[in-house]
Amino acid sequence: MVRELVIAPEDRRFEKGEKPAALHSIQAAVREVARLRATHQAADHVTVICRGGVYPLRSPVVITPDDPAGITFAAAKGEIPVFDGGVKLSGWEKCRINGRTVLRACVPEYAVFDGRIENLYVNGRAARVASYPKFPGGQPLEIEKTCPVDADEFHNASEAFYYREGDFDPAWYNRDGIEALVLQLWTDSRLPIACVDPVARRIRFKKSSAWRFNEKSVRYYWQNVREALTDPGEFYFDNTDSYVYYLPRRGEKPETLDAWVARLPVLVALIGEPEKNRFVEDISFEGLRFRHGGAGRPQISKNYTFPNASRLPHALPNFFAKDFWEGQPENNVDSSGSPQAAAQLPGVLLLAGARRCRIRGCEIYDSNFYGIALTGGCSDVKLEYNTIHHMGAGGVVINGANVARRPELYPFATHHVSACDNHIHDCGNFYPAASGFLVGHAWGNRLEHNHIHDLYYSGFSVGWSWGFGDSSCRENRIGFNHIHDLGKGMLCDMGGVYLLGIQPGTRVYNNHIHDIFCRIYGGWGIYCDEGSSHEVIENNVCYDCAKEGFHQHFGRETIVRGNLFACNRAHQLTLTRGKTWTPEYAFPGECTSRVANIFGNIFVSEGGPFFRSMFMDMKERDQFYCDGNLFWDAAPKAKRAAVFAAIAELLAEKYEWSCDFAAWRELGRDLHSEFADPGFVDVKKRDFHFKKGAYAKKRGFFDPAETLDLAGVRSEENQK
Numbered sequence: 001m002v003r004e005l006v007i008a009p010e011d012r013r014f015e016k017g018e019k020p021a022a023l024h025s026i027q028a029a030v031r032e033v034a035r036l037r038a039t040h041q042a043a044d045h046v047t048v049i050c051r052g053g054v055y056p057l058r059s060p061v062v063i064t065p066d067d068p069a070g071i072t073f074a075a076a077k078g079e080i081p082v083f084d085g086g087v088k089l090s091g092w093e094k095c096r097i098n099g100r101t102v103l104r105a106c107v108p109e110y111a112v113f114d115g116r117i118e119n120l121y122v123n124g125r126a127a128r129v130a131s132y133p134k135f136p137g138g139q140p141l142e143i144e145k146t147c148p149v150d151a152d153e154f155h156n157a158s159e160a161f162y163y164r165e166g167d168f169d170p171a172w173y174n175r176d177g178i179e180a181l182v183l184q185l186w187t188d189s190r191l192p193i194a195c196v197d198p199v200a201r202r203i204r205f206k207k208s209s210a211w212r213f214n215e216k217s218v219r220y221y222w223q224n225v226r227e228a229l230t231d232p233g234e235f236y237f238d239n240t241d242s243y244v245y246y247l248p249r250r251g252e253k254p255e256t257l258d259a260w261v262a263r264l265p266v267l268v269a270l271i272g273e274p275e276k277n278r279f280v281e282d283i284s285f286e287g288l289r290f291r292h293g294g295a296g297r298p299q300i301s302k303n304y305t306f307p308n309a310s311r312l313p314h315a316l317p318n319f320f321a322k323d324f325w326e327g328q329p330e331n332n333v334d335s336s337g338s339p340q341a342a343a344q345l346p347g348v349l350l351l352a353g354a355r356r357c358r359i360r361g362c363e364i365y366d367s368n369f370y371g372i373a374l375t376g377g378c379s380d381v382k383l384e385y386n387t388i389h390h391m392g393a394g395g396v397v398i399n400g401a402n403v404a405r406r407p408e409l410y411p412f413a414t415h416h417v418s419a420c421d422n423h424i425h426d427c428g429n430f431y432p433a434a435s436g437f438l439v440g441h442a443w444g445n446r447l448e449h450n451h452i453h454d455l456y457y458s459g460f461s462v463g464w465s466w467g468f469g470d471s472s473c474r475e476n477r478i479g480f481n482h483i484h485d486l487g488k489g490m491l492c493d494m495g496g497v498y499l500l501g502i503q504p505g506t507r508v509y510n511n512h513i514h515d516i517f518c519r520i521y522g523g524w525g526i527y528c529d530e531g532s533s534h535e536v537i538e539n540n541v542c543y544d545c546a547k548e549g550f551h552q553h554f555g556r557e558t559i560v561r562g563n564l565f566a567c568n569r570a571h572q573l574t575l576t577r578g579k580t581w582t583p584e585y586a587f588p589g590e591c592t593s594r595v596a597n598i599f600g601n602i603f604v605s606e607g608g609p610f611f612r613s614m615f616m617d618m619k620e621r622d623q624f625y626c627d628g629n630l631f632w633d634a635a636p637k638a639k640r641a642a643v644f645a646a647i648a649e650l651l652a653e654k655y656e657w658s659c660d661f662a663a664w665r666e667l668g669r670d671l672h673s674e675f676a677d678p679g680f681v682d683v684k685k686r687d688f689h690f691k692k693g694a695y696a697k698k699r700g701f702f703d704p705a706e707t708l709d710l711a712g713v714r715s716e717e718n719q720k
Contacts, residue, residue, distance in 0.1 A: 002036050003043045005029055006076075009053035021051060026061045026073055026083070026268075033068045045070040050288060052079030060085075060312060061268045065278035065353075075287030085264035085348075085367075086121070086292025087111050089244070092254035097229055097236075097245055103254050104245045107237070111263040113296035115177070115239040116224075118368050118392065118430055120246065121260045121292065122233075126366065126390060126429065127246060130229040130236045132222045135181065136490070140219035141167045144201065146212075157208035159191075161218075163201050170198040173226045177239045182220045184211050186457065186493040186522070188433045189337040190223075190297070207299075210337035217492070217520060262295035262368060266346060269312055272353020274377030274411035280351075284358040293348035294368025294392055299336065316352050317376055318344065319401050319412065320440055320464060341461045342393050342434035347373025351381065358382040361716075368392030368430050370438070376400045376412030383419040385716050392430030394455065395422070399440035404470040413472065414442040421713045423451045432456035432490055435498075436483070440464035441472040450481045451712045456490045458527075459483035459513075463500030467531040475505035482712035487517040487546070494518060495527030495551070496542065504534040512711035514686075516545040525568065528552040538562045541707045543686060548574045548612070558596045562702035564688060566604035567634070573603065574612040578623040599628040602678050602701055607635035609658065611645040616657065621668040629673040630701055631661075634683045645669075674699070 007029050008014075008021035023029050029048045036042035050073055061083070075081050089105040096102070107117055120127040133139055147160040172178060179192040180203075191205035222228070229236045232249040246259065267290050272279040320343035338344040347370040351357065354374070364371040364386065371388035374381060374397060388395045400414025424436045436452035439445060439462040452459040460478055465471035483496040496513035499506065513525040523546025526537055532555035540563045542549035549565030552558060554577040565572040579595055603610050610631060617623065633640045643658035659667075661675055678701070679694025681687040688704040690697045697703060 001043045002041055002046065004047050004049060005032060006049045006051065008051035009055050012051060012053045025055060029073070030063060030067050030071065033071055037068050042068075045072070045282070047072045047074055049074060049076050050081035051076045052081055054082045054084050057083055057085045057264055057267055060264060060266045062312065063270050063280055063283055065272050065280055067280075069281040069283065071282070072284040072286060073288060074284075080289060082289040082291060083267060084260075084292050085262055085267045085290075085295070086260040087263045089259045089261065092257050092259070094254065095245070098227060100230070100247060102229065102245050102247050103257065104243045105259070107242050107244050107261055108263075109242065111261050111295065112239075112242060116297070117237050117244065117261050118295065118297065119262065119366075120235045120244060121366050122246065123252065123258050125233070127233055127235045129223050130225050130234045131181075132225050132228040134228075134231070135221045135223065136488075138221070140183065140221055143213065143215055143218050143220070145215055147202070157211065158213040159208040160202060160204040161213050163203060165201065168196070168201070168203065168222065169227070170196055174238065174240060177224050177237065179223055180205065180220045181223050182209055182218060183432065183491060183519075184209060184213070185217050185520070186340060186433060186491055187211060187337050188342070188431060188491075191336055207336040210339060219519070260292050262292045264293055265296045265298070265369070266312060266350045267293040267348050269350045270352070270354040270357060271312060271316070271350075272355075272377060274353040277411070278353070279377070280354045280357065282356050283354070284360065285349075285362055286358075287361045289363045289365075290348055291364070291366045298344050298346065312350075316346075316350075317401075317412065319376055319399055320344075337433070340433070341438045341457065342370075342431040343438065343440070345369045345373075345393050345397075345431065345434070346375070347371060347397055349373070351375070351378050353377035354381060356380045358384070359386060360384045361386065363387045365390050370394050370397045370434065371424070373397035374399065374414055374417060376409075376414060378414045379416050381417045383417070383422060385421045385713070387423045389423070389425050389427065390429065391427040391434075394427050394431075394434030394438060394457075395424035395436045395452070397438045397440075398442045398445060399438070399464070400442055400472070402441040402465070402470070402472045404472045416444045417442065418446045419450065420446065420448045421450065421716070423713055424455075425452070426454045428456040435459065435461040437461065439473065439476060443472060443474045443476065445476045447476065447478045448480050449712060449714050452481065452483045453485045455486050456488055457486065458494045458496070458498040459486055460497045461500075462498065462506070463503055463529075463532075465501035465531070468502055468533070469531070471501045471503065473501060473506075474503050476503065477507055477509075479507065479509040479511065480707070480711045482512045484513065484515045486515070487519075487523050489517050489519050492518045492520050493522035495522075495524040496545075497525075498527045498529060499532045499535060500529045501531045502533045506534075507536045507538070508540065509536070510539045510707040510711060511541070512707050513540065513542045514544045518546050521547065523547045524551040525549040525565070526551070528555055528558055531555055533557055535559070536561070539702055539707055540564070541566075541688060541704045543567045543688070545569065548572060550574070551576065552596055553577065554595065556595050557593050560596060560598045561600045564602045564604070564702065564704050566602070566688065567606050567683065567686070571608060571612040572605060572610050573598070575618055575624055576614050578613075578615060578618050578620075580617050580623075594622065594624045596624045598624065598626040600701065602630045602696060603632070604678070604680075604683060605631075605633045605635070607633065607639045609643045609645055619657075619667055626669045627672050629670055630678055630696055630699070631670075631673065631675045632677050
């Protein structure tokens, strides 16, 4: 019985004595297994050894229920197989632009989508599109004023604005190739120019934004501006002649330039038919590399599917879009972006209707979508020890149908996915609003020991039902992850871990979270957004966030226990709104209890208040329970704040309310809590291990070492 096959690139050179491989692609290996199984010559499980080298992909690798199950595609020991969805550019020649010598090459028609290319990769590094101001790094522009929309509501999209004098040059070359990258609080939109009125300084776009423009919060960049091609490592694409122009870095020459653009949106797709009870089963990828995917730009479409530009056998439903946009105004359906977290995008590796599949030890990079996306009908999938980096969007999507609202869609439910020990970093480079993990309508997932850093939005975004609506997101375990250096001052309303909606059974535990920086508001360690309820937040360490370590917008009966919230820039914890603001609760009943229960935590301030809210009624005893905590102000005594808690109205009436520890207790709060030095090794250096004989340890408080020493990716050898 055949238990092993070998594939190798067609151009691979074999050593003397080696037997050349007869198969040269994953697709060919699948066909060969099918042939062998049909004649009873293949075992129930076959391993396909992938020899090192580059495997060019001219179309996606597609595996369906008609193909055989029980196949593992694994890298040959000590070798690196790379599956490449790009096209290498050749014929580079010198020319002059903006008084500089640049290189240019023609991009093949099949790699140009809607008159654009999204990225250029040169000598293993992503080139940056010519932008004004420079992106990232440059100070973004502000709009002068907005244009009227049909109704002045946030959910109504905008398609025009007035720009400030000097922020746009009507003489710029080829306006049709220029677009605005618009940052709206937590979303991004890419808007190609339709027309310009230089007298009124009004610009109208071909597409609408994700949300209505607001002068105070919108920031933007002009991208693909030929006149902005000024710095080495930048490129400009001219859609009038399909040439890409590149300003080389030091030492780069036309004859040795290794430059690529993506030609494929999706590189590998496992596509079942859940509605027919037909699934792709028992397919694994181990130790492989995937690069140069994510070509084109999927949008929210009227039929709520990922567009067939993905070059897949049939369109796949995007349950993020369907659940959000149904019932919304028609002009929002075809907007440029998505309501949140770049949810319009598939993955470079895309699974739909897949069961008992595994992706382990793979590397996905230099691509423009999410790395891996599981959409409707996936279960018992394992994602382990993968590295996803230098992506246009984020790391992993786990989503299915919201069967709590639409039970008839149960075949498309997604659940019981294990995503552990993955490293996701340097993402969001084209779609800044993308998350490290985006989990929507999915339950029973285990998300542990991942390392997520250097993105512009949230590390984990979990939940897709706003307020107290029916939700299929529940019983997710988010623990022992190391999450840091997010936001970078570009977007707002984010968290190291972001939760949304009712999620009974969901636990967020032992996560090491720090350095979350927003542009205006919302740089939180753990963020329980609209309707977050029945979650347990415990044993997390959150520090050095731009705002608070923990924030709950509104919700009910959240348990916050045994955490360390320390040295966050604004306060340590905030509960924005209480139950009096949200009287109409859906399942599981009226809000007859407290919005949060906060006990056994350690709060460390450096001279500022510990708590904040936005409404005075949060002082009332029936709003939330808070007791058995340990508080400490680590600032020098001369600089210590005189207040213990602060409430500041930020929306309408402007007021400040504060009190000291004694007055706080008179309100019925923290009657059994203490104000004492916990005994950390060095707060200033952020060493939150306990010293020998530490007071907090003696009193039985959570030991942060449990999180600090264990969070993040584990040694793979120790897990075998």
